[in-house]
Amino acid sequence: MFLRSFLPVSASLALLFVAGCRDEKIATYRVPKETPPVIAPADSPASMAALPADSTSPAADPGPLTWQAPAAWTAKPLGPMRKGSFLVLGTDGAEADFSIVSFPGDAGGLAQNLNRWRGQLKLAALSPDELSAAATPLAVGNLQFTVIDFAGQGATGPTRILGAVLTLPDQSYFFKLMGPDATVESARAAFLDFLKTVKTR
Amino acid sequence: MRDTWDSFVKFFVSLKLTVSLLALSIILIFAATLDQVHLGIWAVQEKYFRTFIVLWPVKGFPVPVFPGGYFIGGLLLVNLVAAHAYRFTLSWKKAGIFLTHAGLILLLVGELLTGLWQQEYQLRLDQGQTRNYSESSRDNELAIIDATDPQWDEVVAIPEKRLAAGEPIQVARLPFRVVVNAYYPNATVQMRDQLPNAPAAPATRDIGARLALIAMAPTYKENERNLPAATIELFGPEGSLGTWLVSTMLIEPQTFDYAGKTWRLALRFKRNYQPYSITLEKFSHDRYTGTDIPKNFSSKIHLRSDDGKTDRDVLIYMNNPLRYDGLTFYQQSFANNDQTSILQVVHNPSWLLPYIACLMMGLGLVVQFSIHLFGFFAKRRRAASI
Incomplete structure (x- = not known):
């Protein structure tokens, strides 16, 4: 009796198994040499000198936010992880970089990330209380930004970061304008106006 | 022997089997719908x-708990075909039933083929950018590229699942063996010098020696993807060449020289190269006047095949995909303040089957109903004439 019921079931299983097997084969092929991607400056919370990657959210995910960049800002190619990337020109023609990246959760905490930005400007780390005092809250609709303005030294001279951090329930957004002090200073109004265009989808 | 054969046949042609399988599929769909909250x-x-089998982790070990979709659907298919073959009598009166069931069989086969053959990719293009490949939305691969030739790259693409399996990988084209020391389904990397109490560097070569690897829980959300990482060690005949950290977070391939050749190493989204290239000429995001409400998304692209036979502009917008060379390109999304268009690229050779199946089933039901209806009318006419 056991054999009678076992045989048909096992036979059909074997049949289906053969039909359903998916192989994971190693592929070999030849492609025309690819020109290296244009790499945006590293500026993520992961901030890696040689790492253009700047988010753990999916490359394909447009994210929960929308914004409207000023016409004077030039969109740059994204690293696959950047949510937004713009070239900001100063009145003297100097270039600043504006980037939007996101990380899941709180990305290690506000203080750690703000101090990382300070580190990029060769500034000493501050305590969480000192950082809170240095930051300015900005409400846009129902979004609460923490805006900072740090001036220090970069590789090419006096450098400034105008940044804003937005903490959503499951991810954090980092908006960063970094470049020569005067260039960033001249784009301050545009930066703040930009933040006011940020909305949830 | 004869008895065994009879029981074999009876088992597969029985209506009890059909009902049992339908009941099992209801339970399966119910459980899957509930679990979709957690898994996506x-x-x-x-x-x-x-x-074939639904596995449930019990104390870390996968335990089979229920028959899977392939098992139930496959048996249903066998049951349906067997029952028809066993009870088959050629009769016009049953034409509708035959047609309906043939449609059902085609639907089941179509789903199986879709499961086996369908592949989904994404083509992400900035305005003005040209690409001849799309990238998988979910699968990743370790690409080991012989970049010695100034014009061509010789690519060996190893599926992520082979890395996850953890077994040494030997490919005839490579002068070294690839050994996976560790594999992480989802991980992030950070520079070690920016982390307090950074863990030891996971690799000895290239950027991996300066990075810290932080394993993360895999994500199952529909709009997120896992970014896997692995530490791999290459072995030539003379021994270990070193360990490398590969991660989908690292966009630039890592380069090294070995055996007189230049090699590049990258864990990347699985690529699907095509013998044609697509350039995004313009992405348009039209809104209703005076509002932010989207009206239309469209991508004007230029399609150019390597053989020069195709060289034309195409407008892709909602419900108007480009079908070319067995692939369908849909307007899926956009990013970077309307500067980047994201096309969904679907390869599904069996995409027509469900449509044909539904048509056959619909037609079969109409035919069967009509046969009964006209039979009924004929019967009434006869009754009236008596």
Whole structure:
């Protein structure tokens, strides 16, 4: 009796198994040499000198936010992880970089990330209380930004970061304008106006 | 022997089997729908439907708990075909029933083929950018590229699942063996010098020696993807060449020289190269006047085949995909303040089958109903004439 019921079931299983097997084969092929991607400056919370990657959210995910960049800002190619990337020109023609990246959760905490930005400007780390005092809250609709303005030294001279951090329930957004002090200073109004265009989808 | 054969046949042609399988499929769909909250649609499809057995982790070990979609659907298919073959009598009166069931069989086969053959990719293009490949939305691969030739790259693409399996990988084209020391389904990397109490560097070569690797819980959300990482060690005949950290977070391939050749190493989204290239000429995001409400998304692209036979502009917008060379390009999304268009690229050779199947089933039901209806009318006419 056991054999009678076992045989048909096992036979059909074997049949289906053969039909359903998916192989994971190693592929070999030849492609025309690819020109290296244009790499945006590293500026993520992961901030890696040689790492253009700047988010753990999916490359394909447009994210929960929308914004409207000023016409004077030039969109740059994204690293696959950047949510937004713009070239900001100063009145003297100097270039600043504006980037939007996101990380899941709180990305290690506000203080750690703000101090990382300070580190990029060769500034000493501050305590969480000192950082809170240095930051300015900005409400846009129902979004609460923490805006900072740090001036220090970069590789090419006096450098400034105008940044804003937005903490959503499951991810954090980092908006960063970094470049020569005067260039960033001249784009301050545009930066703040930009933040006011940020909305949830 | 004869008895065994009879029981074999009876088992497969029985209506009891049909009812049992339908009942099992109801339970399966119910459980999968509940679990979709935790796993998202893709993982649920793989766990419950595109599998023979549903596995449930008990104390870390996967335990089979229920027949999967392939098992139930496959047996239903066998049951349906067997029952028809066994009870087959050629009769016009049953034409509708035959047609309906043939449609059902085609639907089941179509789903199986879709499961086996369908591949989904994404083509992400900035305005003005040209690409001849799309990238998988979920699968990743370790690309080991012989970049010695100034014009061509010789690519060996190893699927992520082979890395996850952890077995040494030997490919005839490579002068070294690839050994996976560790594999992480989802991980992030950070510079070690920016982390307090950074863990030891996971690799000895290239950027991996300066990075810290932080394993993360895999995500199952529909709009997120896992970013896997692995530490791999290459072995030539003379021994270890070193260990490398590969991660989908690292966009630039890592380069090294070995055996007189230049090699590049990258864990990347699985690529699907095509013998044609697509350039995004313009992405348009039209809104209703005076509002932010989207009216239309469209991508004007230029399609150019390598053989020069195709060289034309195409407008892709909602419900108007480009079908070319067995692939369908849909307007899926956009990013970077309307500067980047994201096209969904679907390869599904069996995409027509469900349509044909539904048509056959609909027609079969109409035919069968008509046969009965006209039979009924004929009967009434006869009764009236008596």
